[in-house]
Amino acid sequence: MNWRLAALCIGGVALLAVLVIVAGVSPLEAAKSLFSGTLGTPSNIAGTLRETTPLLIAGIAVFVALRAGLFNIGVEGQFLVGAMASAVIGLRFPGPGGVVLAILGGMGAGALWALPAGLIKAYRNGHEVITTIMLNTVADRFTSAMVSGPIKAPGGNTSTLPLTPSTSIPSITIAGVEISTALFFGVLATLGLAWWLRHMVSGYELEATGANRTAAKYAGIETRRVTVQAMVISGAIAGLAGSVQVLAFEHRFYAGFSPGYGFDALGVALLAASQAVALVPAALLFGVLAKGATVLQIDGIPKGITTVVLGVLILVAAAIRYRRAKAIA
Amino acid sequence: MLELTISRAAPLVLAAMGGYTSERSGVINIALEGKMLSAACAAAVLTPRFGPWGGLAGGILVAVVLSILHWLATQHYRIDHVVSGMAINALAIGGTNFANAKFADAGRSAQAAHLPLIMFYAIALIAPIGVWAHAKYTRGGLRMVAVGSDPDKSRLVGLQPVFIRLKGQVATGVFTGLAGVLLFTETGVFSDNMTAGQGYIALAALILSGWRPMWALVAGLTFGFFSALQLKLQGTDFFGSSIPSEAWSALPHIVTIIALAGFAGRNRTPSGLGKP
Numbered sequence: 001m002n003w004r005l006a007a008l009c010i011g012g013v014a015l016l017a018v019l020v021i022v023a024g025v026s027p028l029e030a031a032k033s034l035f036s037g038t039l040g041t042p043s044n045i046a047g048t049l050r051e052t053t054p055l056l057i058a059g060i061a062v063f064v065a066l067r068a069g070l071f072n073i074g075v076e077g078q079f080l081v082g083a084m085a086s087a088v089i090g091l092r093f094p095g096p097g098g099v100v101l102a103i104l105g106g107m108g109a110g111a112l113w114a115l116p117a118g119l120i121k122a123y124r125n126g127h128e129v130i131t132t133i134m135l136n137t138v139a140d141r142f143t144s145a146m147v148s149g150p151i152k153a154p155g156g157n158t159s160t161l162p163l164t165p166s167t168s169i170p171s172i173t174i175a176g177v178e179i180s181t182a183l184f185f186g187v188l189a190t191l192g193l194a195w196w197l198r199h200m201v202s203g204y205e206l207e208a209t210g211a212n213r214t215a216a217k218y219a220g221i222e223t224r225r226v227t228v229q230a231m232v233i234s235g236a237i238a239g240l241a242g243s244v245q246v247l248a249f250e251h252r253f254y255a256g257f258s259p260g261y262g263f264d265a266l267g268v269a270l271l272a273a274s275q276a277v278a279l280v281p282a283a284l285l286f287g288v289l290a291k292g293a294t295v296l297q298i299d300g301i302p303k304g305i306t307t308v309v310l311g312v313l314i315l316v317a318a319a320i321r322y323r324r325a326k327a328i329a
Numbered sequence: 330m331l332e333l334t335i336s337r338a339a340p341l342v343l344a345a346m347g348g349y350t351s352e353r354s355g356v357i358n359i360a361l362e363g364k365m366l367s368a369a370c371a372a373a374v375l376t377p378r379f380g381p382w383g384g385l386a387g388g389i390l391v392a393v394v395l396s397i398l399h400w401l402a403t404q405h406y407r408i409d410h411v412v413s414g415m416a417i418n419a420l421a422i423g424g425t426n427f428a429n430a431k432f433a434d435a436g437r438s439a440q441a442a443h444l445p446l447i448m449f450y451a452i453a454l455i456a457p458i459g460v461w462a463h464a465k466y467t468r469g470g471l472r473m474v475a476v477g478s479d480p481d482k483s484r485l486v487g488l489q490p491v492f493i494r495l496k497g498q499v500a501t502g503v504f505t506g507l508a509g510v511l512l513f514t515e516t517g518v519f520s521d522n523m524t525a526g527q528g529y530i531a532l533a534a535l536i537l538s539g540w541r542p543m544w545a546l547v548a549g550l551t552f553g554f555f556s557a558l559q560l561k562l563q564g565t566d567f568f569g570s571s572i573p574s575e576a577w578s579a580l581p582h583i584v585t586i587i588a589l590a591g592f593a594g595r596n597r598t599p600s601g602l603g604k605p
Binding site: 008019022023071073116119120123124126127129130131133134135137138141142144145148149263266267270302303304305306307308309310311312314315318319 | 359402406408409411412413415416417418419420421422423424425426427429430431526529532533536573575576578579582583585586589590591
């Protein structure tokens, strides 16, 4: 721990404490109500885990791209088109078979939405951050035009019809805590991802490309193909996160569907740094923050404070990562 | 229509100039959005209390502080420029939500005296010329471009990229601050996420221009024109069917993607962009 890193951490914590005090709440009080509101009772734990689920899956999406050296800021847009595709397919084909189709459709839509960014990065060297940010806005406009037009349910709300109860991902109850099975799939996917990156040729190629593009190229890896592949996989997983959000929790698609999961997922992946397994605790932390935002709002602390926490976390995590990399070198 | 175009283009051009001084000195800046948002919020909070000039000064100050934070993160902590930019955007979105809920008063800020909009428009139209001349004919400007193009060689001839970039970042803060205060002045109130992606559009204008100020002005005006056109044509029928307003607002973004896909000519990216 050197002084600069320490200064950054202290500065971050001090900023948050000042914000809480400015809001007229004692920091200790705020911490206490944050804890009880997110992890205090079974129903609060369930709420936290519900927020954790899309964050974990979207976090995996950002993480895969990050390992290939790509910043997929576009998870937000891929999440939206994936969610919308799932809702449309789920309405068309109700029942458990429809769930499978809806998930595949959501992943396909997400992958398709990420494809231009991957191609432009690989073949035109256009920065993926710019293209994915642009694609996010296009996705936002596209889905909101669709949901206020062609796929709108009759009535006043800009929303699709609700899916039938059989067209959903089931949840189970453990010790009074309701957990969607999607969360378990998310955890399994994390483990699978860690194994893939470590033990399979294609995973290794992805990591090598991310670590040093030029070296990977000279080692005979087709870095362009790997780049497109990583972006498409990332998009598919982001689309899956959207599918899960529709099929497990919301049961319909509506305007303003994502409260910024794509953005938070970036924080999850950056916090997990290079360890896929670390995605699970990182997603849980952001789940606590997301659930905590609503709790703190009741105490009179504006919900923006959790986004400030996100910013501070990203800076500190990035600074730590750099220091570690330098120590090894 | 001309007036509407300029009013839509001015914040884009100002922010793009901010992006220019940052990226030409080698610092990737996707935090234009966050700085504009913070400046708008600061102006909304301060204008009723300290008058329009106080609001302007406060807005610029906040944007400069965020720029210096970006400079510290990228130059001292060597954090990836994009990561730092995202973090600053997060700080801005959260911080302005917080400050707006706690300190802003929409009724008072709407009634407070405001600076004339024409002042901002004039600055937006003149600034690209000044920035262009500065980069082309002054020692400081040439050094800025040199540092952004090849930081290693610049070091060899005795320049200090870190400090030249600090100047660039302060200029970024001033320009994005102006852009943000302009957004506030136009509406008189602050609302959450009121920049609505304009910082990113400004960045896109800069990239499409090939990091050249005068072309950035043209790109900004073009985006402004389409944005004004969208407002004019909303609800108008084309060939019997109305085009949703979302299609118009998505247009500049689609144009940017197509341009990045390689229809915009050769690569003019500053070659030292993002390097230490």
